[in-house]
Amino acid sequence: MNGATATGERQFAEPPGGSRAVFVWGAGVLVYFVAVSYRTSLGVAGLDAADRFQVTASALSTFTILQLLVYAGMQIPVGLLVDRLGTKRVLIMGIALFTTGQFGFGLADSYPLALASRALLGCGDAMTFISVLRLGSRWFPARRGPMIAQVAALIGMSGNLVSTLALTRLLDRFGWTPAFAGSAAAGLVVLVLVLALLKDGPGSDGAPARRDRSAGAGRFGVGRQIADAWREPGTRLGMWTHFTTQFPGMVFLLLWGIPFLVESEGVTPARAGELLTLLVLANMATGLVYGQLIARRHGARTVLALGTIGATAAAWAAVLAWPGPAPSWLLVTFCLVLGLCGPASMIGFDYARPANPPERLGTASGIVNMGGFTASMTTLLAIGVLLDATGDNYRIAFASVFVLQALGVGQMLRLRGRAVRRERERVVAATRVESVRVPA
Template identity: 55%
Template sequence: MTVDPETASPAAARAVVPGQRAPLPVTPPGGRAAWFAWWIGVSVYVLAVIHRTSLGVAGIDAVERFGIGASALSTFAVLQVLVYAAMQIPVGLLVDRFGPRRVLLTGILLLSLGQLAFAFSTSFGPALVSRAVLGCGDAMTFISVLRISARWFPAAKNPLIAQLTGLAGMGGNLITTVVLAQALHRQGWTASFAFVALLGIGVFALVALLLREAPAGVAVVPAAGRRPAVRSQIRDAWREPGTRLGMWVHFTTAFPGAAFGLLWGMPYLVEGQGMTRGEAGGLLTVLVGGNMVFALLLGRVLSRSARARMPITLTVIAATAVSWAAVLSWPGAHPPLWLLLILLVVMGTNGPASLVGLDYARSHNPPERLGTASGIANMGGFIGTVITLFGVGLLLDTLAGADGVHSAEAYRWALCWLFVPLGVGTGMILRLRRQV
């Protein structure tokens, strides 16, 4: 018996890949109970996105509070994202072995503790450690939600559910952009970040009391004696070309929008383009709104046909490259508003398109290593984001004037760094595409 790996569901993979694993229903039930379980899980992801993107609207405040430059500011985001990326494989193993509910609860605790410490930090060192703790908690959310969805929904719905999860996460980004940005201006640093930290209490209670990881009668994790060795679990997932293709798809499509929204968007628009914070925040909502619209659109397309995955990926990469080239090569220091709007709309496709990478990993691996394979794929975009955050920050400090001010011209040349990881990632996708 053979199964097409492009369209095989985890249940189908179970039928043709022998091994010792927990029994799964051939078709998960879906229905109201599935949506309820997904809703609880996704509430944790929304909270994680609020924590993750909180620094994006506080970059200028952080420079003043800690007395740091652009490269040191980028270190906050770099460390947070680097920890997130480094935790993906360990988190995938934990989800496979102990179930997503325990991992989500641990993630909420780490998110809350990290953000609370950040709220009261007054110097660079403690603040940096707190962002690392926050990144560790953030890493435990998305893969756990995807694992819950895979248990509750039929395989054909998984691409749509993944996109809806990303869409809900953009709601968290919108809260950060609109609400937290205003709170920082009115309530100050400590009160704003402490309030965000305390949101975790309610979400923790929700998960602890109401979340069901799987339908009744379905084992969430394999019995202790049936768990594969950690090394073989990672090795087998990595050897699968679909996993590596998924990682490079996630790498190349995710990082431009992530780096812009996570850190450099607000400084670029305020310092480089001369906008007020209110104008820049309003413009950044276009990025968030684009993510939400394209999540719905791509989710429906991908749930109907797996063949759309590569065309969507290459189209998003090309559109992102062309948009950035137009903005950075525009004559004069300030591209027109309409061009910036087009750029933000195009980058709104980045997050939804990156989930194509996770779909490649899901469809090419059997159920017992889905968490591990998803973790490997999910590393990609965050590694690309780290490279971009650090590279842009380093170039900005190199190009800064004698007074330390970053001009529009400095931002223009520093943001050209985006094309380096974009080119590397595209080359790897085209190479692995032939293998898969």
């Protein structure tokens, strides 16, 4: 039985790849692209939203906090759904939810309705990235996992670029409702693509494998699957890595970047948009570099993660400590460094992937993905509350970032040794099974 299981898992984890895999996987990544463009759309419209709904800084941050609260809270349920229902079905549900949320946000004329729309958007958005990770593991060999994940994140970040560039122009030219409600048409386009093109894996009809649907069936099986994924040090290290690396860039892009640059640093809205665009471009370029480094040398994971955290903290401190508005070169450097946060957060999945068998990968990925979004949600709330309490003192409010970075680094250092030892044990065990199965 053990030999059969090992053989089945190896077949599951080593699909052929090729042009068909790129084609099918690309359809799923387009869904993630649209979801990210919707997720980050408020980041370029924060001042417009405050004016439209007549809200304070903390109330404005509630939009994104609620969206991220729903997103983070859905990660484990979505991981379980992906493991049982398959990628295609979960992506279809996600598209329906985030498209409805974006359309409703464009039509909303009151704060409660707008909040409900962002919550709906967050629920749909939560179903995309884990599904895309699972799709990549079903269509590409495991050795290509780090690069495939980074490319997916890169394409998703280009959705951020669309919201930064295109939505800004649509808002200026057509106004709130046409810009937001009209952009919901992209959701209908990707829904058609998924229905027509996407399959869960090579040779499948779009449904998950039988064992994926039945694995851990029932209430107690679900709890055991979550517990087994959490018990792996690699899963927990992945979550804390994601927690610590992702949130500074996410907070800046999702909501507080443009208000900070315009109100605290005195740059024009157009210049602030250019700086956010630079951040997104740096994120996209760095993703390819990080993916190649990790695919070739797994030992680089910790160095890249901790190096990114240190660079982010240094750049953040330099901008806040500068007497008066920071010079242009420092703001450019600051945004370039924040562009490292997204690619570094993907390292969390590279810790969790080898620590869990394929049938538990969605659940483990959900746990990891909770990390950065929980940190982002916490920081968004802290900044909004501190801005209201201090009379819009961004230096004090933005200093809350350092607290979460210190917490995350401590947990990463605590778990790293155990995770690496456990990963080596799994590699040795897999090698022994392979040597038994394959005759000399």
